[in-house]
Amino acid sequence: MNIHSARSAPPVVAPKRRPFDGPRQNLPDPPVYNSKPEDRWLARPKQALIGAALGAGGLGLALSAAGGGAWGVVGLALGAAGGAYIGDNLPQLSYDAKAFHHYRTNKHTARALEKSYNERQNALVPLTEEHRIAFDPSGDVKRKFDGYDSSRNITGLFAQEGETDKPYRFAVELANLRPNAQKKSLHTKLDLGSVSLDISDDNDVTKGAGQEPRVKSKYSVRYNQLILEVDKAVLRESGWSDGEPLKVKVSTHSEQGAEPFDTLVASTDDKNPEKFFRWEGKSIYQVVTDRFHNGDQSNDFNVDPSHHERFHGGDWQGVIDKLDYLDDLGVDCVWISCPYENDRDFFGNDGYHGYWPHNFREAEKSFGDKKKLKELVDQAHKRGMKVIMDVVVNHTGYNHPGNQDPAFREWFHRDGGRNPISQYGLENGSLAGLPDLAQENPEVSHYLIDVHKMWAEESGVDGFRVDAIRHVPSGFLRDFDRSLKEGKDQFITIG
Numbered sequence: 001m002n003i004h005s006a007r008s009a010p011p012v013v014a015p016k017r018r019p020f021d022g023p024r025q026n027l028p029d030p031p032v033y034n035s036k037p038e039d040r041w042l043a044r045p046k047q048a049l050i051g052a053a054l055g056a057g058g059l060g061l062a063l064s065a066a067g068g069g070a071w072g073v074v075g076l077a078l079g080a081a082g083g084a085y086i087g088d089n090l091p092q093l094s095y096d097a098k099a100f101h102h103y104r105t106n107k108h109t110a111r112a113l114e115k116s117y118n119e120r121q122n123a124l125v126p127l128t129e130e131h132r133i134a135f136d137p138s139g140d141v142k143r144k145f146d147g148y149d150s151s152r153n154i155t156g157l158f159a160q161e162g163e164t165d166k167p168y169r170f171a172v173e174l175a176n177l178r179p180n181a182q183k184k185s186l187h188t189k190l191d192l193g194s195v196s197l198d199i200s201d202d203n204d205v206t207k208g209a210g211q212e213p214r215v216k217s218k219y220s221v222r223y224n225q226l227i228l229e230v231d232k233a234v235l236r237e238s239g240w241s242d243g244e245p246l247k248v249k250v251s252t253h254s255e256q257g258a259e260p261f262d263t264l265v266a267s268t269d270d271k272n273p274e275k276f277f278r279w280e281g282k283s284i285y286q287v288v289t290d291r292f293h294n295g296d297q298s299n300d301f302n303v304d305p306s307h308h309e310r311f312h313g314g315d316w317q318g319v320i321d322k323l324d325y326l327d328d329l330g331v332d333c334v335w336i337s338c339p340y341e342n343d344r345d346f347f348g349n350d351g352y353h354g355y356w357p358h359n360f361r362e363a364e365k366s367f368g369d370k371k372k373l374k375e376l377v378d379q380a381h382k383r384g385m386k387v388i389m390d391v392v393v394n395h396t397g398y399n400h401p402g403n404q405d406p407a408f409r410e411w412f413h414r415d416g417g418r419n420p421i422s423q424y425g426l427e428n429g430s431l432a433g434l435p436d437l438a439q440e441n442p443e444v445s446h447y448l449i450d451v452h453k454m455w456a457e458e459s460g461v462d463g464f465r466v467d468a469i470r471h472v473p474s475g476f477l478r479d480f481d482r483s484l485k486e487g488k489d490q491f492i493t494i495g
Contacts, residue, residue, distance in 0.1 A: 020408060020447055021359040024401045034402075034409045035435035037416035047087035055083020092424040099423035124216060126223040127158035127171040133248070134266035141175075141262040144254060145482060148185035150176035152252040152261040158225075159268045164242055167216075167229040172250050177224045186219075187256045188226055191249040194238040199226065200256055224278075245269040277386070279492055282332035284388070289337040289367055290352040293318030301366050302344065309349040316368040316376045323379055333386040335465060339363055339373060339455060343397035354390055355467060356397030356434070360451045370458055377460045388463040388492065389455070393448045393480065394471045395434035403435045411444050412436060418471065426471050439476040448476075449483045456484055456491065463492035 042048055059079030064072025086093060134157040141153040156173035172188060182188075182200065190197040199217050214231040232242070240246065246268045251260035294300070295317030304310040319336060326334060338354030341362040351358070363370050377387045402408045413436040419425025430436045439445050452464065464484065469477060481493045 020402045020411070021361050022401065024405055027401075027404050028406065031404050032406060033404060033435070034406070035412040035414060035430065037430075038414040042088055044088050044090070047090060048084040049087070051083035051085070051087025051090075052080040053083070055079035055081075055086070058083075092422065095424040096422050124218040124220070124227040124229060126220055126225050126227055127160060127169060131158040131160045131169075131171075133157050133159050133268055133270040134264055136264050141252075142259075143482075144261070145478075146185060146254075148178060148181050148254075149261075150174070151178050151181035151186050152254070154250060154252060154262045154264045157248055157250060157264055157266050159246070159248060159266075161243070161268065164232070167231050168235060168246075170228045170230065170248070172226040172228075174224050174226065174252075177219060177221050177226075179221050182219050185254055187253040187258070189251045189253065189260075190228065192230070192235065192246050193240055195230075195235060195240075197228070197230075198256060199228070277490070279333075282386075283330060284333045284335050285326055285329070285331040286335040287319055287337070288314070288353060289316065289319065290314040290354075293322050295319070295321045296368065299366055299368055303366065309352075311344075311350050311352045311366050313366065315366060316372045320372075320376050320379050323383055323385070327383045327385065331385060333388060333462070334380055335388050336376075336390065337367075338390045338392055338467075339367065339459070340392075341365065343399045346398045351397055355392055356399075357392055357395075358397045358400055360396075360448075361454070373459045377462075381460075386462040388465055388494075389459070389461045390467060391452055391455070391464045392467045393437070393439070393452070393476070394468040395431060395436050398434060400435060410441055411438055413438050427473055429471075431468055431471055436471075439473050445476055445479060449480055452480070453483060456488075462490070463494065466493060466495035469495035 056076045056079040059082070060072050060076035063075030136155055141149060143149050144152075151174055153175035154172060155175050158169075158171035158173065160169040162169060170190065170192075172190070188199045190199065197215065197217075214234050216229045218227045219225075220227055232240075235246070236242075247265070248268060249263070249265045251263040253260055290312050292314045294313035294315060296315050297313065299315055300313045302311065303313040305312045316336075319334065323334075338357065340354065340357045341359040341364050342351030342354060343356040343358045344350045346356070354364070363373065367373070380387045396403060402411060413428045413430070415425070415428040415436075416430065417433075418429030418431055428436065437444055437448070439448065455461070456464070466472075466477070466480070477495075484493060485491050
């Protein structure tokens, strides 16, 4: 620490495309399903042949040398079969190997960071709400998309002068401080009048002539704070007097000397009791909208409460009617079902749960219209509650009209059932037989992002719970998350 005296992601642009949702005319008869599995046997015959030759030669010669001719024949057969399989499925196997390497690397890194953090002692005590002097929930932080944007997002400032012989205590509140962010992605600068502090790491201390620590700092992941204790002698030497208000300016940077990502200014005589909403530790109440409460029987379309796989009549008005009840329970956030129009009467079953989208752009008529959804969110906000909504980006409903439209053939995978031990199989296979969307197709990814931005903007919900994320490519999930959070930093996506 030194004491001195006085990349953003490009916007997603959707190409012009045909409507995906809505009724169709002049479809093939009999129906042709875009997601129908294709026979993938020997999809790469040349590569399979090369693999068979290499496998047979390699394993056959090895076993022949080790155990004689009989073992050589066995090696020839096994090598040919294994080599043919590898050659035919090399892209999938390569994808799985990369995914596994990525998983192991992330897990190893996370464990190392956690061990490093746990080995350090947090001797500095965090400051509490009574010492808050500034609050900034706007989330106007610049974005680098390196995983540490929230660690550079300043949400509050705290200050406590304390007794004359005690150090002046400060704390910078951050949205979500990740372990060891300060090691490579977070540098903080704190200006206290004519004194400037550059904090590049934990436990940086600056000592005076008597070698006593004059400034101590600590990044606390537990409290999402950078905590500092400043010897008042440092401030007095710069012209400050005890009891005099201090102007405090804090800024965060990706590295020392870089442009600031976020800035907050306040005075120590300010009082700001307003609280920043943190998702950590909050109670979330899940509502299966159709099964919760029927508040408006006028939208009961083909409901059958006696059938456990049919719509029962629960709706958004029913959730509104029960908000006071949920508030009395101490609920911080209500999690509601997917809002889309869903499949009905698929072999006698309805998508009452919301996970069988039939039209991503239209509201499920048994729940109400989009105005009613907006009313639900507004009413929850008046009670201090947040609302998150289930969404689907992995698949459509069984009877989605786009699945029968030849113009959208390349919007779907045709790999058959999922393989639970293969990441490629999880992402490209069908979950419970549902038509699996091809997010690697730019048209599909643009469509899914656009339609969910529409739901977020028109409803005002505070976040999405994304269904079946293990079956969705991580690259698409990153793009989805970035796009939904543009201009609204506190929007949350979980899965």
